[in-house]
Amino acid sequence: MAGKAKTGAAAKKDGANLPFLYQHYDHETLRGALRKMYLIRRFEEGAEESYMRGLIHGTMHLSIGQEASAMGICLGLTDDDQITSTHRGHGHSIAKGADVSRMFAEFFGKTTGYCRGRGGSMHIADVTKGNLGANGIVAGGIPIAVGAALTAKKMKNGKVVVSFFGDGANNEGAFHEALNMASIWKLPVVFVCENNGYGMSTSVARATAVKNIADRAAAYAMPGEIVDGNSVADVAAAAHRAIERARNGEGPSLIECKTYRYRGHSKSDRNRYRTKEEIEEWMTQRDPIEHFEEELQEFGVIDLAGIEAIREDVAKEIAAGIEFAKESPMPDVANLEKYVYTEQA
Amino acid sequence: MAGKAKTGAAAKKDGANLPFLYQHYDHETLRGALRKMYLIRRFEEGAEESYMRGLIHGTMHLSIGQEASAMGICLGLTDDDQITSTHRGHGHSIAKGADVSRMFAEFFGKTTGYCRGRGGSMHIADVTKGNLGANGIVAGGIPIAVGAALTAKKMKNGKVVVSFFGDGANNEGAFHEALNMASIWKLPVVFVCENNGYGMSTSVARATAVKNIADRAAAYAMPGEIVDGNSVADVAAAAHRAIERARNGEGPSLIECKTYRYRGHSKSDRNRYRTKEEIEEWMTQRDPIEHFEEELQEFGVIDLAGIEAIREDVAKEIAAGIEFAKESPMPDVANLEKYVYTEQA
Amino acid sequence: MDAQVETASRELSYAQAIQEAMAIAMERDERVFLMGEDIGVYGGAFQVTGDLVERFGTDRVMDTPISELGGAGVAVGAAVTGTRPIFEFQFSDFATLAMEQIVNQAAKMRYMLGGAVSVPVVMRFPAGSGTGAAAQHSQSLEAWLGHVPGLKVIQPATPHDVKGMLLAAVEDPDPVMIFEHKLLYKMKGEVPEGYYTVPIGKAEVRRQGADLTIVATSIMVHKALDAAEQLAAEGIDVEVVDLRTVRPMDRETIIESVRKTSRLMCVYEGVKTLGVGAEISAMIAESEAFDYLDAPIVRLGGAETPIPYNPELEKATVPQVDGIVKAARDLAKGAR
Amino acid sequence: MDAQVETASRELSYAQAIQEAMAIAMERDERVFLMGEDIGVYGGAFQVTGDLVERFGTDRVMDTPISELGGAGVAVGAAVTGTRPIFEFQFSDFATLAMEQIVNQAAKMRYMLGGAVSVPVVMRFPAGSGTGAAAQHSQSLEAWLGHVPGLKVIQPATPHDVKGMLLAAVEDPDPVMIFEHKLLYKMKGEVPEGYYTVPIGKAEVRRQGADLTIVATSIMVHKALDAAEQLAAEGIDVEVVDLRTVRPMDRETIIESVRKTSRLMCVYEGVKTLGVGAEISAMIAESEAFDYLDAPIVRLGGAETPIPYNPELEKATVPQVDGIVKAARDLAKGAR
């Protein structure tokens, strides 16, 4: 999503007391951001339900509760900027502009899906919108993002690349190698760690020697910033700084978004590693959508009727998306080996 | 080498003004350390010459100029303690107690060699003395050292493990993953980075985002200490602290020894990446053996005659070692597949 | 079949059989411990370790960070210094991250050190397709490790075998790699109680037959047996050999079978090209059994494609019973 | 043989031919650049890049930190976004560190994304034994990558071919893996000047013969040709096929040759079990050429051991001319 920034007078008028987000983006953009967060949540709820009903197979990793980081980061990116995503990548995909119909179609294994039914949830991508893809390999996308940033630097095309990954990913060697290279080559890349407290069942405290993932930024001589990952405003402000820095050729940054996933890790989670109370607290006290709605109302960007309209609109889009997916054709088994190699003239 | 520590009165008598090394170890041990440093240097010179004469094939990586870090670290270890080493591992091997005859024999590819001629310079090991082996894979030994430390902790056998590696190795994912695990599990391991300024031709400045490798210790919540790697006294003091810490169950440490290699990286080095002046300066101003000799004389541990005696003694041991290696038998080709698997009754 | 006397047995799933083997190994030998991602309180991605952490504690059922290379290396280092780690990869696909430690270190250390050490590490690899997990979570990579001297590589196909072979693996002084097909985890079968071992390196004739030999691996053993039943109805008598061990391969059992049937088909899920069946075929084609062959050696392996997500495509990627029946029928035809 | 008209040629070493190919590729296409450890001022561990950094600068001849996994991943990410990286591994053995990016990402990305991207990355792997560098610096791992759909895997055997195939690889939209035997680097041969390509996927008959086909790879092509000369003196007429490409394999050329000679021997340096020769053998054993076979298919591959340091042991580990002569003689015997 290319957030539309206010210009000159409009920006000034709002005064310096407003948080960055509300100073920097116009109301329409902000309402659009809320809408996308709903779209992410409803998409995942829809996918979950379709899974329960046997319409989707395999597994999936839901990011419900983490919508603010996906949205807050992508708000600062243009359609030309690129991201690499993770196994928990639906939010990133939608925030970066993907069409939920084609996402559903992919989950349903249809030819109209983003990957023509070959990839599924774990490989959802939309390269036309700069999403280079979810990734089934934890930390697998981080070096790829650095490579994309190298292209950007070589081609001087002004693109910035964001690499999303989880707290668990920060213990992979790929994280270390990629951040080091991005730093020594001063590449236009922003590393965004969505720290939801657990890598599958393993808490950050049990898996990671430092308290905050951002504490590791110093080991790569880049700025490391911790933000409330459930606050769009906080995320967007940090994203803006990091993206500007990247865009100006000053090199990479690491942003750690503290957040939480409401659902189990995937479809096989007995949820033995965290308490009901913990989950409850995040859901009731720190929901990113509720929080954003409150702010938007407080700053007069939207009212309750406006919110209701968004909800209805999103519900329709989701229903239509599922319908599209259901109606779409299955791939032809005769095409099994298509797309292994590039067809050449 | 199990350095013999002074006890009670003797330690006290020397007064608190002396550097740790001279307070802590008795004169015989210190003279032994000097002797071993000569042994390392002469061993490598002998190996180099044998290579030139076609008696040794393959390649080798000489640590001439880096003897103080090998010696200063191993001084703090007992024969039961363990190390993992690197492609540049002759010094570690000798400092940990290996017999130069069997090392030469290995380089000559003989059955009497430490690896029965199967390993050569890059895999030199002496498990009876706790040297788990050099390693042809940069950073390959680091996780193995952590595993050895895990055994030590599980078996409560009081062992400490040291993992030697170079500055280049610190950009490998294995470094990152291993240090993190050592830290979260509080394992008795000491990570020793021998920073000789270059990984092959690539300087630390060009390869590593931070100035000092020890700066990365914070990313693993362990102490990181920088020492003059050409000063046995400085290395030994840091080693002592880290080994004590490990032995007491307080977890791992990282020591960075700033040092320099006099020779090229290996036998294929055109030496285009550093200046003659730089090499010259280290050789003439900061030689670790000369430096140690001066200190030993200053503190009355040895005199010139004593040094001369060591030199002669070492020369004899080296000559005898080469002779032993030359005389030793070649492996029988019929045994090619021996040692692939463990022979079972 | 096994060295030990088998006592009472009962039905267990393949996953339960593995869990039981690990529990017995840990009870028998305090040096044995488990390492892996989420094998503790989570019970493992496929619930193979289940509640073992409650019984043996977190020191012996160790959750690792998501660090496959380092984790495997720690297991290697622990093994070489006197313990007996069993390291679980969450999916065999993640072996791609740890090949360095598996191949350069574990497999070669004894050799490089001229016999001075052994590396008694066991690594477990949940493998294979059929779960809708797509290209990065469905691979069958046993052929890679089978190519590496110093390793032993097994693919037990039944609950009985996986328990016995895992117990054999833990006692083996050398590194043993176990490929477990994920679709087998829920399969049930008779499993003897208590301790027993099934030898590594021995294939097993699962079904006697006269017309044609199928050498199959892992889950394909069961598909081949199903196919054999169908073919029996047509009067085609198929012998099914369960390879069980990729390295070292049991030449004798396969050669003997081919000598008898004169026809060989290899069925395996890994990519056909350079998969396990290539070795079985080549081994027979250069053996004395060559002279007994009455027909080309047929391989049914995985398609030359990554595993797709769509379930129909996914099924089409690996051999299925129908395909085995058809190919075996074609191959047997010339025989009568 | 090649699509392009060949002009003047002169003798170049294999390493020089690679260097020339990279220079031409960089001149022709500014998206092409080189990445690797010590390929800049050092000139590469085997002096393959040599002084290219002086000509093209550090932006196009990029030294990487010692980070094989990350480095390969950066190359993949760069390739997928519009550049054409040529990534050098210092030794093919270090591919073990980067298999994740090579196999899970580069090979599968196009497929997983349903054709939305291509990954035009070239990776170069100095491979093989014979340099006294022991077990971790001497492996031949082409069979692993040959097992992976989505990759193309080549093993050029001559200066002429390596230049032409590398130029073809750079233009190929898909990931191409080049295994270069280190002992070939100094071998000289005729190399045309300027730009030309040698197609990926085509084997080449290096010597015509009637009695026996040897399909050899990489350095073994030369050993096989030497052996063929010796055998010719004995009246045994050997056809030598240079495989050149492991994936996709040129079935036609091999089948045609076997049809003619009725005898097949595969000679390759990688470990025999599950090495490239296993696939060649199995491919023939299941093909129409099976009916023409007059003798078992013989494989001469690497011994089932890590590469030892001692030079005599090291030589004994891989096929040598004498061994090829002897095995070919035995195989041909029945023929006359």
Ligand SMILES: Cc1ncc(C[n+]2csc(CCOP(=O)(O)OP(=O)(O)O)c2C)c(N)n1
């Ligand atoms: C290399 C690799 N190791 C393990 C896994 C299995 N796995 C998938 S997601 C996951 C947890 C990842 O944790 P984190 O990075 O924190 O992301 P989150 O799931 O919390 O969003 C694990 C272990 C994998 N997909 N890839």
Ligand SMILES: Cc1ncc(C[n+]2csc(CCOP(=O)(O)OP(=O)(O)O)c2C)c(N)n1
């Ligand atoms: C994984 C791996 N990558 C690359 C190499 C090739 N190589 C051997 S030593 C070396 C440089 C290592 O530098 P450093 O760690 O600083 O050790 P030093 O040689 O300076 O002692 C390189 C690149 C290797 N052996 N292993």
Ligand SMILES: [Mg+2]
């Ligand atoms: Mg997480």
Ligand SMILES: [Mg+2]
């Ligand atoms: Mg160095």
